Structures are given as structure tokens and as C-alpha cells.
Amino acid sequence: DGGITQSPKYLFRKEGQNVTLSCEQNLNHDAMYWYRQDPGQGLRLIYYSQIVNDFQKGDIAEGYSVSREKKESFPLTVTSAQKNPTAFYLCASSNSGQKETQYFGPGTRLLVL
């Protein structure tokens, strides 16, 4: 069963805590992406990676970090520096290059306790 998986579906963060959101794909895609979705704001790009061991900041990278040690995995860490982390987080992947379709995972909803 091919596709993109994100875990967990819901995640709770305490003040001052770092949390990591998982994203795995078995589509053999080179590129992976993280977006944040807030009501009425659409999807905003946090980080993206076009190849293993390389990634670039998106529009709202502050307070987030990523790694890309394996082609199929692109975890996102929400650090304590992100003061407003409550949102729906979406991971996507695509073959590299422009004009390539991005496929999305089911999302992780992060809530602050």
C-alpha cells in the first residue's frame, strides 16, 4: 500500500517542550515538504528537501527544524521557540523538479496543553 504516512494523528505539547512529527513515504520520491495549516490561512511552507541530506527554509521556518537522513523520511521538530504551534501540519512528497505533483499525507494536529 503506497503513500505518505504521518504520525501521530494528534499530538499534545507542553510549554517549553520540543515535539517531533513523523513523515514517511514509500513512493520513492526525491522531494519532501512540510506545510502548516491554520484556519483561513491556507497552507504555508515550513521546510522542504529536494534530496537526502539537504533542505531549505520555507516562508515560516522560525521555531522549526528538520532532518533528511533517509530518502523516505522527513521528520519535523517543533521547538520551544515556536510560540504558537497549535495548527494542522501536513507533509507532502513529489518527484524532483518543477511541475511535479505533490502528494499529501493525512496530517498531524498539534495542540498545546
Added chain:
Amino acid sequence: GENVEQHPSTLSVQEGDSAVIKCTYSDSASNYFPWYKQELGKGPQLIIDIRSNVGEKKDQRIAVTLNKTAKHFSLHITETQPEDSAVYFCAANPPETALIFGKGTTLSVSS
């Protein structure tokens, strides 16, 4: 950088009517324009896309048109059904970066 504007933010239609959602983009180098449908609590699903060398594309009840000169593209849904109710996003793909999305349109189809 690229900026994508999407209108309207909400759209209510009667079942069987047509729905049109419009987007404009700013970067003339963008050359790929997908449309996604998102149901509540789920990830967006691609429904149709168009590349810059094509002016129109149709897939059953869904069509997309692109005007590169004016830098705008539109989604047309004909014979709407209640299951078409969802949030729809347009996007543009500028060079050397990821898709840039519009803010979404909430479509409600009432029976």
C-alpha cells in the same frame, strides 16, 4: 516571491449548479498550477492540474482554464453534488521552490 490570491473565500451553490473558483499569481515564471480538494480533518487531494503550455483541461465535471497573459487560472465544477462540498486550494509552482498555495475556498453544495 510568488503570491497566489484565491477568490471567493466561501461559495454556496444549489445542487446541480456550477461553481467557479478563481486564482491569480504574480510570478510569470510559474508554469504548473494544481488544484486540491480537502475534506475536513484530511490531507489535500489533487483533483486536476494544468501546465503552462495548455489553456484548458477537463476531467468529467471538473475543468481548469489558464490565462498566462493575465496570470490567472480558474476551477470550474459543473453539476455540483453534495459530495463536492469541501475546501479547495489552488497553487502555483515558481522555479527553485515548492508550491505556493492560495488561502482556500470553502464550497458548500446544498441539496
